[in-house]
Amino acid sequence: MVERDLVIVGGGPAGMAAAISAHENGVKDILLLERDQYLGGILNQCVHTGFGVEYFKEVLTGPEYAERFIKKIKEIPEIEVSLKTFVVNLATDKSLTYLLPGKMETLRAKTLIMATGCREKTREMAHIAGTRPAGIFSAGLAQKLINVEGLLPGNKVVIVGSGDIGLIMARRFTLEGAKVKGVIEIENVSSGLVRNVVQCVEDFNIPFYLRHKITRIYGRDRVEKVDVVQVDEKGTEITDSKFEIECDTVLISVGLIPENELIEMAGIVLDEKTNSPVTDEVNKTSIPGLFVCGNSFKVYDIVDTVTRDSLEAGRLAAEYLL
Amino acid sequence: MKKRLTCVECPKGCVLSVDIENCMVVDIIGSECPKGKKYAADEIENPVRILTSAVLTEGLSLKMVPVRTDKPVPKNSILKAMEEVKKARISKAVPAGEIIIKNLLNLDVNLISTREVKRV
Numbered sequence: 001m002v003e004r005d006l007v008i009v010g011g012g013p014a015g016m017a018a019a020i021s022a023h024e025n026g027v028k029d030i031l032l033l034e035r036d037q038y039l040g041g042i043l044n045q046c047v048h049t050g051f052g053v054e055y056f057k058e059v060l061t062g063p064e065y066a067e068r069f070i071k072k073i074k075e076i077p078e079i080e081v082s083l084k085t086f087v088v089n090l091a092t093d094k095s096l097t098y099l100l101p102g103k104m105e106t107l108r109a110k111t112l113i114m115a116t117g118c119r120e121k122t123r124e125m126a127h128i129a130g131t132r133p134a135g136i137f138s139a140g141l142a143q144k145l146i147n148v149e150g151l152l153p154g155n156k157v158v159i160v161g162s163g164d165i166g167l168i169m170a171r172r173f174t175l176e177g178a179k180v181k182g183v184i185e186i187e188n189v190s191s192g193l194v195r196n197v198v199q200c201v202e203d204f205n206i207p208f209y210l211r212h213k214i215t216r217i218y219g220r221d222r223v224e225k226v227d228v229v230q231v232d233e234k235g236t237e238i239t240d241s242k243f244e245i246e247c248d249t250v251l252i253s254v255g256l257i258p259e260n261e262l263i264e265m266a267g268i269v270l271d272e273k274t275n276s277p278v279t280d281e282v283n284k285t286s287i288p289g290l291f292v293c294g295n296s297f298k299v300y301d302i303v304d305t306v307t308r309d310s311l312e313a314g315r316l317a318a319e320y321l322l
Numbered sequence: 323m324k325k326r327l328t329c330v331e332c333p334k335g336c337v338l339s340v341d342i343e344n345c346m347v348v349d350i351i352g353s354e355c356p357k358g359k360k361y362a363a364d365e366i367e368n369p370v371r372i373l374t375s376a377v378l379t380e381g382l383s384l385k386m387v388p389v390r391t392d393k394p395v396p397k398n399s400i401l402k403a404m405e406e407v408k409k410a411r412i413s414k415a416v417p418a419g420e421i422i423i424k425n426l427l428n429l430d431v432n433l434i435s436t437r438e439v440k441r442v
């Protein structure tokens with residue numbers, strides 16, 4: 001079997017920082033696998049600003065933040081980038097199998113860094129009753145449709161949860177001419193940044209319902225309306241507080257969950273609640289020489305800290321290898 | 323007139339109580355550091371935002387090119403500026419940082435690309 005010194009799975013901010021740092025720390029043979037056709041990961045669809053304040057001391061958009069790392073990677077011949085490459089199997093001995101257009105390959109990594117990011121929690125995880133019509137999207141999917149595909153997925157929108165992506169999408173839909181009819185948050189504060197509450201919701205006079213939740217989604221083919229109720233501190237529904245909001249789209253923004261099926265396949269134990277690898281040290285796992293960094297290690301609030309910790313993962317990998 | 327504002331300059335999010343006379347800030351209480359005072363004054367007297375969006379392409383490697391204004395624009399011009407952004411089309415390869423709309427709405431700001439786009 002072909003053996004490579006360091007294989008990194010995932011070409012988002014975490015994987016790119018890990019690759020650059022591993023190279024800086026002396027690793028000469030690095031293979032970076034990315035399933036999309038571009039490097040950059042989720043940053044490519046995050047067209048808003050707010051990235052880089054800590055790491056670059058500048059305010060950048062997502063694509064601009066990504067570009068700085070992509071450029072660096074292109075200048076390093078020891079980093080081989082393989083795009084459209086989807087890893088389907090990972091074994092305990094760090095051998096992995098992946099699909100490329102038209103073929104399947106297997107190799108063994110002496111050192112492996114997993115930087116596979118996270119996914120959004122779904123409607124099912126938020127336990128919302130009702131029908132299953134078209135028009136229910138996770139906030140990040142809607143973001144991709146608008147910013148990358150150039151499609152507007154709805155006109156009258158209700159947002160469930162007030163995580164940053166949900167808030168950002170409240171503004172994004174409004175700018176595109178859709179009507180955002182409300183942001184519904186079960187807690188009494190937003191889970192997103194204050195800046196996003198002010199600049200994405202208050203700026204456009206979007207109704208923000210704190211201590212509320214959606215109890216039912218209606219609609220046959222397309223979403224037609226939702227039921228909203230007020231809740232108390234314990235999350236119990238307050239009687240007679242129910243009202244309806246007519247809408248054609250529901251966005252779910254109730255949090256993120258690390259994407260770790262591959263390391264689970266290799267036998268690494270995941271925390272039942274958070275889906276992070278169970279470990280005492282940042283980036284390390286129970287398998288020597290197998291590191292996890294970025295949002296697949298734990299869900300970070302800002303990309304700058306992903307970069308910081310992933311640079312450390314690259315260094316740890318170099319230390320293990322050399 | 324009194325107005326309540328939340329400072330967005332850092333994650334603390336101090337709630338500021340701002341005293342306004344003739345659209346000018348005369349007093350600010352509640353800020354835990356000087357940045358809050360400046361924020362409140364700017365936000366009341368001249369609120370501005372960086373506008374970010376994406377512009378449709380014709381026959382290029384990306385369907386949408388992300389864009390932003392190179393300087394902040396007045397908050398009350400944002401929706402009008404978006405009308406221009408929606409009308410714009412990119413049909414030639416551009417690097418990141420290229421001017422897509424010059425002097426947007428005569429506001430003395432340019433709309434620039436934030437990602438490279440190539441020919442296919």
Ligand code: SF4
Nearest residue numbers: 329332335336355358
């Ligand atoms: S006033 Fe200072 S401490 Fe308070 S939120 Fe603003 S920047 Fe932060």
